[in-house]
Amino acid sequence: MVGTKVIIIGGGIAGPILSLFLKQKGFEPIIYERQESVTDAGLGLGLQPNGLIILDKIHGLLESLEGCAIERFLMFSEVPEDAGILADSDAPSKMKEKFGHSILSVKRTTFHRQLVEAAQKAGVEVVFGHRLVSLKQDDNSVTVTFANGNTATASFVVGCDGLHSDTRISLFGKEEPSYTGLAQCGGISPTPDILRGQKTMMNVFGNGVHFIAAVCNDTETFWASTRREPESKETWRSMDQEAQEKFKQETVIRNWGNGVGELVSTATKIVKYGLYDRPELSTWHKGRVVLIGDAAHPTSPHLGQGANQAFEDINLLTELLKQNAPGSGEYSTESLEKIFTDFEKQRIPRCAQLVKEARRLGDQRVLVGVEACKERNNEMRMKFGTKDNEAMAFKLYERTLDLKKNTPSESK
Template structure:
């Protein structure tokens, strides 16, 4: 008996992970990716407890991932009128000790290539240069057509094709991303001596600007400066050398606490706008469903984009196993049941986190000395973001330790 074929649109961060899970549960996944090869653009990801917990369910994967483990989170003010440390927390180390996983910074390019290679080593075909443009359903299948004129048919389709999802557009119509008013400029640098003493993630706050930085291996740190600026389209390609050099020599090069040295040593400096999309009330129609950024793109201020995609994967696979344990070709009615239950679990949670991320960006970047001082005072008075209550609200998901259902 042939296995149930599943088409996955998108070979970014979510698609290869989803494919390996589906294969392990008896399905026959194939991934189609619009680009001609794995990307060499992008900066980094903060893999957090919830996402790492899901990845740990795939044997051998985390052993292949190079990253920088974080033990402390420190917040600084770079404002001359209020200079110094705002808060310091050993929360990441406490969380890692209690739950087995804390926070791991990874270079996006290296991590993406690791996921691609892991999927291919498991025999999963990844077909590049195929951009989805349409699909057509029958009673028991969906046929996908690509921009190059080719097509393929499978039992169902999962759209993992990111912020600019063609799957989402074909399901629900064109919805332009909404510019949040914030722009990030970031790069990767050799870790300066100020940040070498202990693996830490830092937030630095100035007048009209915020910087986040964390290690991505034993000797490099990824960083990004958020400012309020006119819209900058996110191509993820490095600025030209003149633009990079201008930023290296600009005002951020004088920031203390290791911020300035990071900027001065930055390589592959990119500049990109931060976008949201309108919230969806449903993520599926018929035999097609969305996952990850295609369903709920978020600004980066909580570091939950990839981690929420991994939560999506856990629950979608869990529900397929629950309702279709033999991985037989499901009816449209059965898929509807799986997809509706998946949405019920995920839409409320991801919507709340998208809103929190947007609010966090607005809180971090304020203009004027007095408003910046007020922000700093609020940060000093905040509960530790790794306190039990706040941790459980964001990261103690998608399953209790030792109780994975897949």
């Protein structure tokens, strides 16, 4: 018996994962991606316990991923009036025992390629070079029209097409994003000695600038610096060589210690992008079409939850689809409306909370003024700087990520 056909718009990170979940549950997903092939966009991702618990439900996937299980947190201050180490903790090495998984740091291009290959190996068709331009729904199906004139029809459509979602525009119209006042420059670099010993994630705080770096494989580290500056374009593409060299020479962090200056000077790829907010949606679906991941709830990167929240979306949506599967294999519009509404009732409040927390954390990290920076530094010392506070840090982490709902026993 042929499973229910599902069109997935977007072949980035969420799309292939969704296709694997749907395939395991007996659906027939097909992915349409607007790019012509897997691209080199982006830098790295921190796959956190709440996301890894879900990925572990796909047989063999986690074991095949190339990445680095983080064992150590380092925090420094580069504020001259309050410089020095804020925390050096091996708490990440204990996360697996506590939560079932630690943090897995991955290079985005490698991770993306592995996901697409896993989907194709599972029998999912991935069609590149197809950009959605319109959707037409009837009582039994959705027909998608692409910019190249091709069309495709399925029982329902899931928009996984990210921050610049064409699916979202087709459902709710074009929106004007609002600039947060923060821009990031990030890169991929050879791992410096200070991070090479233990598998390390490092945060460095300055006056008006924040820097984060994470080892992502045996030889490379991805990093990003955030600062307040005039509006920057929202793109994740690499700078040209001249712009990269100019950044290396002019950035305020080029003279920072603790490996920061070395990471900047040796970067093999640097990108720059502004951070923008989108209006919060009260619903993520219309009829037979639903949004997930960044298409539904785009977030700034400061909490490291963009991909992980997409995985939570996928886990719940596919469970609801399976639980409410019709005997005929074909979903009515009424049944899909109920499934998508139940999905939103659980996911919208949680994602809205985390989007706000990510924005708050970004503002906290990029403080301007010596006294404000000292206050922030003291808070970091209190939360993460002593072993006595490890339990408090774990409790805060557990509450933020809602890990009690995703216990290790459910991971298979």
